[in-house]
Amino acid sequence: MGILEELMKEYMLTQEDIDFALERAKGILLGYAMEHKAFRVLMSLDFKDVKFVDKPTHDFEAVKDDEKYYIEVKATRKSPTKEYSAFKLAMIASLDGIHATLVMKPEPKLFITEEILSEPKRILFRFFKELYKKDYDGLRALLSDEKAVEVLSQYRRVLQQYKISLDEVMNYQERLL
Numbered sequence: 001m002g003i004l005e006e007l008m009k010e011y012m013l014t015q016e017d018i019d020f021a022l023e024r025a026k027g028i029l030l031g032y033a034m035e036h037k038a039f040r041v042l043m044s045l046d047f048k049d050v051k052f053v054d055k056p057t058h059d060f061e062a063v064k065d066d067e068k069y070y071i072e073v074k075a076t077r078k079s080p081t082k083e084y085s086a087f088k089l090a091m092i093a094s095l096d097g098i099h100a101t102l103v104m105k106p107e108p109k110l111f112i113t114e115e116i117l118s119e120p121k122r123i124l125f126r127f128f129k130e131l132y133k134k135d136y137d138g139l140r141a142l143l144s145d146e147k148a149v150e151v152l153s154q155y156r157r158v159l160q161q162y163k164i165s166l167d168e169v170m171n172y173q174e175r176l177l
Helices: 003-011 014-023 026-044 087-092 119-133 136-143 147-151 158-159 166-176
Strands: 047-052 060-064 066-072 097-101 109-112
Touching: 003 014, 003 109, 014 026, 014 066, 026 047, 026 066, 026 097, 066 109, 119 136, 119 147, 136 147
Parallel strands: 066 097
Antiparallel strands: 047 060, 060 066, 097 109
């Protein structure tokens, strides 16, 4: 007996009840189905030690070529990183490894997340990455670019959340010289 038939019998549900529930849960079902499919895709791409995780920053952890990967699965036709908030990017930057985005539609394709971010998000990501690594040369190079400083000034809320004031961002360049 299948799962749906079992539910119908045990709870005396009609086909209409089940159809209603499936329609309401379609997104959830799709998400889990895509994660299951993504597991197989990662294995076919020669990833090892592939593990499901439930983190705000990624869905899988895996190893390939002795590098640790943190992989987010996206089952959308939209830009895969469009919904990555500034706060999520700050969390992703703190990960000790490579963050990748596995796009499942129209066919599975793996991207290094940093490479597909919009320019402002890439600047913010790079700022946090350099900050977490304490790479002062990298910060100096980033903050010597006026456009990067301007972009960072637009992310006040996330910088404040991480206890970095705009004055600190603007003064990093002076302190690093």
